[in-house]
Amino acid sequence: xxxxxxxxxxxxxxxxxxxxxxxxxxxxxxxxxxxxxxxxxxxxxxxxxxxxxxxxxxxxxxxxxxxxxxxxxxxxxxxxxxxxxxxxxxxxxxxxxxxxxxxxxxxxxxxxxxxxxxxxxxxxxxxxxxxxxxxxxxxxxxxxxxxxxxxxxx
Amino acid sequence: xxxxxxxxxxxxxxxxxxxxxxxxxxxxxxxxxxxxxxxxxxxxxxxxxxxxxxxxxxxxxxxxxxxxxxxxxxxxxxxxxxxxxxxxxxxxxxxxxxxxxxxxxxxxxxxxxxxxxxxxxxxxxxxxxxxxxxxxxxxxxxxxxxxxxxxxxxxxxxxxxxxxxxxxxxxxxxxxxxxxxxxxxxxxx
Numbered sequence: 001x002x003x004x005x006x007x008x009x010x011x012x013x014x015x016x017x018x019x020x021x022x023x024x025x026x027x028x029x030x031x032x033x034x035x036x037x038x039x040x041x042x043x044x045x046x047x048x049x050x051x052x053x054x055x056x057x058x059x060x061x062x063x064x065x066x067x068x069x070x071x072x073x074x075x076x077x078x079x080x081x082x083x084x085x086x087x088x089x090x091x092x093x094x095x096x097x098x099x100x101x102x103x104x105x106x107x108x109x110x111x112x113x114x115x116x117x118x119x120x121x122x123x124x125x126x127x128x129x130x131x132x133x134x135x136x137x138x139x140x141x142x143x144x145x146x147x148x149x150x151x152x153x154x
Numbered sequence: 155x156x157x158x159x160x161x162x163x164x165x166x167x168x169x170x171x172x173x174x175x176x177x178x179x180x181x182x183x184x185x186x187x188x189x190x191x192x193x194x195x196x197x198x199x200x201x202x203x204x205x206x207x208x209x210x211x212x213x214x215x216x217x218x219x220x221x222x223x224x225x226x227x228x229x230x231x232x233x234x235x236x237x238x239x240x241x242x243x244x245x246x247x248x249x250x251x252x253x254x255x256x257x258x259x260x261x262x263x264x265x266x267x268x269x270x271x272x273x274x275x276x277x278x279x280x281x282x283x284x285x286x287x288x289x290x291x292x293x294x295x296x297x298x299x300x301x302x303x304x305x306x307x308x309x310x311x312x313x314x315x316x317x318x319x320x321x322x323x324x325x326x327x328x329x330x331x332x333x334x335x336x337x338x339x340x341x342x343x
Contacts, residue, residue: 011322016294017303042329048298049278058190062204066186066211070178073215 007039016045123133163227170218178215185231186211188299192232193239195294198283202246206238208315213238226306229305232295243287259327261286276333289324296321 009026012018018026030037159179169177189210194203208308213234221230261284284289288310295309307314 007326008318008322011325012303012318015303015321017318040167043325046278046329046332047297049275050282050293052275053279054190055187056194058186058207059200062186062190062208066208067179069208069212070182070215070336073212074175085303088287108196 003033003035003039006033006036010036010040010043013048042071056118165223167223167227170221171223175215175218178218182211182216185228188228189235192235192294192299194238195282195298196236196287196291197242202242203239206235207243209238209241210235225241226305226308228299229301229308231303232301233301233309236291240287252312259286259289259323259329260284261290274332274336277332279326281331283337284331285324285328289320289327292320293328294319 006026006029009018009022010030013023013026030040157318159203160185166177166184170181187209190203190207193210194200197203210231214231217234217324221227282293285293292306292310292312293307302310303314303317306312306317310317312320
């Protein structure tokens with residue numbers, strides 16, 4: 001194995017990430033390789049240099065900013081919780097596509113049902129008379145005859 | 155009574171599982187300096203670091219219930235901190251793949267004469283700042299936050315072998331850079 005491999009093992013060793021058998025093989029190599037021993041010293045030196053720094057501390061104003069945002073969030077969360085609903089107040093919660101489909105079914109269903117309910121009626125006098133009520137204002141009753149149309153208004 | 159200084163991560167996780175967001179304050183005080191320091195060393199900018207740290211703790215507060223009690227608390231916290239720091243880093247450097255581990259570990263090349271007068275520790279900090287974000291990130295997590303390779307792999311999304319390789323490259327390159335700078339300084343004397 002090359003010194004490049006052992007130098008990588010040195011890096012892992014100082015991080016306590018080598019298994020015992022790997023460390024044994026590494027130390028066997030270090031016994032006879034000045035270059036890798038130098039690499040070990042350099043890696044430990046680098047670590048102590050990096051860690052030998054004044055600590056970096058969070059700015060004091062960060063406490064108030066973070067904790068006040070968290071308190072506001074907790075306040076809104078606790079105040080937005082719904083009161084227990086009575087049976088008559090319960091909402092039915094549906095996903096949007098389901099709700100949209102339900103509305104369309106209700107709308108067309110109501111048209112269809114009203115068409116059936118208002119369907120053609122037959123006058124006792126003349127079975128060919130069809131009475132159609134138009135809901136537009138003014139209300140107009142139109143009687144259609146096969147021969148003579150009669151239009152009356154109310 | 156357990157004081158804040160002696161509260162371990164395991165005790166904090168138990169409190170989070172039983173008290174939920176009421177356990178946020180002790181968690182915040184325990185980690186605020188570490189999270190800020192991590193963001194500061196990675197972003198090299200105090201205001202960006204503060205923004206990233208604040209967003210980290212707000213996300214932690216929102217996600218407390220999702221904490222897996224068997225997972226490492228510090229790895230979970232630094233994963234969130236890393237995501238927030240990288241969000242800011244991507245805003246500053248939008249065209250770059252910040253996570254890519256490449257052979258060139260240096261982010262910037264500063265003329266030797268600008269750094270020759272500094273003390274060794276300042277030189278080290280300067281060299282750390284010159285590393286590419288992915289190498290700087292992993293070195294900070296290892297050297298300052300003392301996360302294990304498993305935890306660093308979890309935080310960064312890299313494999314353990316990639317973490318091991320990246321640490322080796324970063325350390326070797328920093329050692330060489332420092333040697334070159336110090337040698338140049340000695341030659342001038």
